[in-house]
Amino acid sequence: MPESQSNIRYFDVVLCVSRALDLLSPVLSDHHQRTAYVAACIAEELQLDAEQKRDIVVAGALHDAGAVSMSSRLALLQSALPGHECDCGEDVHRHGLDGYRLLHEFEPFANAARAIRFHHVDWEGGRGAEFDGEPVPLASHILRVADNVAILPRRGDNILAQARHIRALIRAHAGTRYREDLVAAFEQAAQRESFWLDLVSPYKEEILRPYFGTHRVALASDALYELARLLGRIIDYRSPFTVLHSANVAAAAQRIGELAGMPPSQVRILGLAGQLHDLGKLAVPPEILDKPAGLSAQEELIVRQHPYHTYRILSMVPGLEEVALYGALHHERIDGSGYPYRMRGMPFGSRVVAVADVFAALTEDRPYRAGMSWERSVGILDGMAARGVLDGEVVALVRRDPGAFGQFVERRREPASRGVAQAAAS
Ligand SMILES: [Fe+2]
Ligand SMILES: [Fe+2]
Ligand SMILES: [Fe+2]
Ligand SMILES: [Fe+2]
Incomplete structure (x- = not known):
């Protein structure tokens, strides 16, 4: 068997799953990859270590895995769009918990699963440091920002023309929906035109690949x-x-x-x-x-x-x-x-x-x-x-x-x- 067939890159498998997850909502183009990308940029600004960054990219790429059985999924995914307030009630946290349950037993995804569990928890001036009596990881709050940024670009409009408006929408929820320091980290990354061009780029997989290192599985x-x-x-x-x-x-x-x-x-x-x-x-x-x-x-x-x-x-x-x-x-x-x-x-x-x-x-x-x-x-x-x-x-x-x-x-x-x-x- 040739070498290329005996080893599979984790990265390729994770990306393959995230592509599959996006099949259900073609209207939200590459939502999972976009979320992974924004989360990675925030993690970079925070200077997290390589392992933390990889876990965050995995979490972004799989974050709505628990929502695939919900007919209300589209409403849920669109809840961050202006004028699309979600009345999904408990469901909003339910799919995070379901995603956690689906993923956490696989050891390489354990940290990502913990982040996914709480990815819809609001910061609420610090009350969101805990949810249901459990500490909410930093990565969950990063996903909270990234998930929303990923969903906001309107298709067909120049992304650079939308950047100011999207930044303002995120800033408007600093301290309530999002942690202030994470909004600041996002702002830092979002100053660059390249951040926005990469966000909607079809080449995002190349951008995300380095976060996985060379990890392979036979x-x-x-x-x-x-x-x-x-x-x-x-x-x-x-x-x-x-x-x-x-x-x-x-x-x-x-x-x-x-x-x-x-x-x-x-x-x-x-x-x-x-x-x-x-x-x-x-x-x-x-x-x-x-x-x-x-x-x-x-x-x-x-x-x-x-x-x-x-x-x-x-x-x-x-x-x-x-x-x-x-x-x-x-x-x-x-x-x-x-x-x-x-x-x-x-x-x-x-x-x-x-x-x-x-x-x-x-x-x-x-x-x-x-x-x-x-x-x-x-x-x-x-x-x-x-x-x-x-x-x-x-x-x-x-x-x-x-x-x-x-x-x-x-x-x-x-x-x-x-x-x-x-x-x-x-
Ligand atoms: Fe079949
Ligand atoms: Fe079948
Ligand atoms: Fe979600
Ligand atoms: Fe999402």
């Missing part, structure tokens, strides 16, 4: 798998009906890979592909994911875009090429009737994930039906293989191991199945 490492599992949780958490879906697809794909005699490195790639295959679903509004009846033609067109986004986002991460290929082609079909590439002759790994995806979906509850038994699910897989839609060889592997797959379905039905399925996916 493709086969547990750390990368943990990270993929965390992303799988963000994807799944959006709908109560898909709460274990990515973990289930990962577990099924890995078991099929083992039964096919694939080497452990390929089985691991199947697991990563399973965890990430629906990444593009972050572009699908939660109301559509949870819809109790059939989708309208318009909604169907929105859903059908998701594997395309999965491919485009994952394939931008050097080292994840196979993961992108195996994961993103899960709606392609052997006879070319799938989408979005209408591909025939998919790689074997993609065929495995395609079968794992259908199997997992059949056995899970959906808004319009209950999850099916192993027997019934495999019967449907057989039918699809007979029609030349799924790979018959792969389906035969599922049939070959009723013990593993049958048990897997049963365990999933138990109320406390989350931990079990996640353990199965590890």
